[in-house]
Amino acid sequence: MTPDDPTTPPGRPLDLPNISLAPKVVLHDHLDGGLRPATVLELAREVGYPDLPADDAESLARWFRDAADSGSLERYLETFAHTVAVMQTPSALRRVALECVRDLAADGVVYAEVRYAPEQHLARGMTLDEVVEAVLAGFRDGEAEAEAQGRPILVRCLVTAMRHAARSQEIAELAVRYRDDGVVGFDIAGAEAGNPPTRHLDAFEFMRANNAHFTIHAGEAFGLPSIHEAIAFCGTDRLGHGVRVIDDITLPPGTDLAAESFDGVELGQIANMVRDKRIPLELCPSSNVQTGAVASIAEHPFNVLARLRFRVTVNTDNRLMSDTTMSKEFYRLAQQFGYGWADFERFTVNAMKSAFIHFDERLALIDDVIKPGYAVLVG
Numbered sequence: 001m002t003p004d005d006p007t008t009p010p011g012r013p014l015d016l017p018n019i020s021l022a023p024k025v026v027l028h029d030h031l032d033g034g035l036r037p038a039t040v041l042e043l044a045r046e047v048g049y050p051d052l053p054a055d056d057a058e059s060l061a062r063w064f065r066d067a068a069d070s071g072s073l074e075r076y077l078e079t080f081a082h083t084v085a086v087m088q089t090p091s092a093l094r095r096v097a098l099e100c101v102r103d104l105a106a107d108g109v110v111y112a113e114v115r116y117a118p119e120q121h122l123a124r125g126m127t128l129d130e131v132v133e134a135v136l137a138g139f140r141d142g143e144a145e146a147e148a149q150g151r152p153i154l155v156r157c158l159v160t161a162m163r164h165a166a167r168s169q170e171i172a173e174l175a176v177r178y179r180d181d182g183v184v185g186f187d188i189a190g191a192e193a194g195n196p197p198t199r200h201l202d203a204f205e206f207m208r209a210n211n212a213h214f215t216i217h218a219g220e221a222f223g224l225p226s227i228h229e230a231i232a233f234c235g236t237d238r239l240g241h242g243v244r245v246i247d248d249i250t251l252p253p254g255t256d257l258a259a260e261s262f263d264g265v266e267l268g269q270i271a272n273m274v275r276d277k278r279i280p281l282e283l284c285p286s287s288n289v290q291t292g293a294v295a296s297i298a299e300h301p302f303n304v305l306a307r308l309r310f311r312v313t314v315n316t317d318n319r320l321m322s323d324t325t326m327s328k329e330f331y332r333l334a335q336q337f338g339y340g341w342a343d344f345e346r347f348t349v350n351a352m353k354s355a356f357i358h359f360d361e362r363l364a365l366i367d368d369v370i371k372p373g374y375a376v377l378v379g
């Protein structure tokens, strides 16, 4: 395409360096899925964890990506044993949290909600409160550093309960206890099949009774019934993935998934509810391919959902396991579906609108950071 070509999107070229300059918002990023490979190695040496599958950073990075590329959520989740094992002391958690903020800020992320499961970090004697405080301290270190470097980022935390376990009520209480210190919500994660959202109904009701936000991993490894429960019974604010909502959308045979508009599409009750209520979808394209939720980026329903005006957001899920960043996720989507800066801006504003911080703070980021940032790139 030449600059005179009317199909050339306006503004700077859509390459990775430019995309990394664009303000980005991530709502779905796991702390224990985003460690630097070199840090995993160093912490393993420090805490005496002998079971890492590789002993140099490059091989370890490759191992995580390949092992996570399993086509099964259960096998994908097995890789977390190694990251969780080295995140069992306050200093390790604080360091990992600080590096997480550094990496997100370096990628142009301006607002992040980072989640992890405090109950998985008690193996060496920390309490749930100590875990939360160590992570929050690391986030504050990172925010102060980024501010000093002229790359401000706001990082908030979601605490996750493991859905196969039985601590969700405690974790929901933890979220509420730390709501004024940077914990903005609650979530459940882990193996979805066999552990439906309603298994943790009490925890969600507790959050609602306390006017507190939550999201639910639903519609990833299990389909519509999980999404239905998350919305109709649990009253979730957002859907973690929610990608299988596509199962409730009928497309005419032979539909091109990269099209700019979709005619003759029929939505079922659940899909309509998700769209009518503007329930945000925390879509994580690369992760969805690795866990087998979708067969490939080309077959990802991201574009269908975006063009049908669902509240789609772009997320990393696990930067280590997927060898990804927000910029890479944007780039992959642009390559596949032909997006330009205006699309990226829309997905970013969608995410900011869906954040769990207060309305005035969201608006300030949209008006003062996101819109001016994209205006520069569009030129």
Ligand SMILES: O=c1[nH]cnc2c1ncn2[C@@H]1O[C@H](CO)[C@@H](O)[C@H]1O
Pocket (backbone or CB within 6 Å): 030, 031, 032, 033, 073, 077, 080, 084, 115, 116, 117, 120, 160, 189, 190, 191, 217, 220, 287, 317, 318
């Ligand atoms: O995409 C996902 N689906 C379900 N569970 C996940 C996903 N990514 C990570 N975790 C799980 O969440 C825990 C807390 O961060 C991780 O330890 C992992 O077991």
Ligand SMILES: [Zn+2]
Pocket (backbone or CB within 6 Å): 028, 030, 189, 217, 240, 317
């Ligand atoms: Zn996730």
